[in-house]
Amino acid sequence: MHDTSKTLPKPTKTDDISLPLVIVNPRSAAGSTSEKWTKLASDLRAHFGSYNVDFTRFAGHAVTLAEEGAKAGRQFIIACGGDGTINEVANGILRSGVDSELGVLPSGTGGDFRRTLGLPRNSRDASECLKNGITKKIDVGKVTFTNSEGVETSRYFLNVSSVGLAADVIKRVKSGDSLDWLPLEGVRGKVNYAVSAFKEVIDVEPEMIRISIDGEEERSLQTIAFCIANARFFGGGMKIAPEASVTDGFLDVVNIGGISPGKIITNALSFYRGTHSSLKEVKVTQAKRIAIHATDPSHTILLETDGELPGKLPAVYEVVPQALRVRVPA
Secondary structure, three states: OOOOOOOOOOOOOOOOOOOOEEEEOOOOOOOOOOOOHHHHHHHHHHHHOOOEEEEOOOOOHHHHHHHHHHHHOOOEEEEEEOHHHHHHHHHHHHHHOOOOEEEEEEOOOOOHHHHHHOOOOOHHHHHHHHHHOEEEEEEEEEEEEEEOOOOEEEEEEOOEEEEEHHHHHHHHHHHOOOOOOOOOHHHHHHHHHHHHHHHHHHOOOOEEEEEEEOOOOOEEEEEOEEEEEOOOEEOOOEEOOOOOOOOOOOEEEEEEOOOOHHHHHHOHHHHHHOOHHHOOOEEEEEEOEEEEEEOOOOOOOEEEEOOEEEEEEEEEEEEEEEEEEEEEOO
């Protein structure tokens, strides 16, 4: 963990709420955002103009900062970080009940929402998009689930939420060994995810869940990974739901059934290219509401949303159409 307390400037405070608020996660991209903040700030200022900035200090802090900013009257709130940071800022805006606009200055490892918006990776070009882009209303997913304290809660997601393999991989990533010996933060993140994914795939076993889609009769389902997609990408560029759209008013439901570890490995590229729907073990549909619970109530099945692990089943997913204003390239 990087100590960012001595490397970052103090947050700027102003009563001029007409200025954009940039919420920065200094620990994103394996902690390198704190190291490259000077360049990020310069690129943003050169192409966008004046702004205010605040830095997150702990998990979930960006939700609070974004919610407070929106309620204070901020019309434009920019998330600087990876998909987890963007998710938190979006949650803060949505929870505020204020129609503030979300902007994205990419500085993470995965970049799945950046891909969805068509934003460039380069911070200078992305900053230009923030200045000269257009506003687009997008759908979001909402999931109601049981958190780690056993309390029912809700959370919004922009990309994908899932149960099964992806959640297990993320749990291993977050609890795994450090890869600080690798020279580039982007390489560290991708290698860590790839190694963790391989280890989980080798030992993968199907889960048994029960689902109800759009109020239809509940049925049992065997799954390696059950994905609820608002957008196409997750896992750092995997096109898990190639037909998903953030403006169609639906969630794409992708179930990867009882597929063997060997077949997962040999078809790894198809999952990244979005051609896996041709596999007999993969089923895809669309829905507006999906209810899921473990067949065995005593069995814990974790869920992930936009790369984070907020809780476990049972869960209810819903699409919230046209819920969020986002700045996109013109």
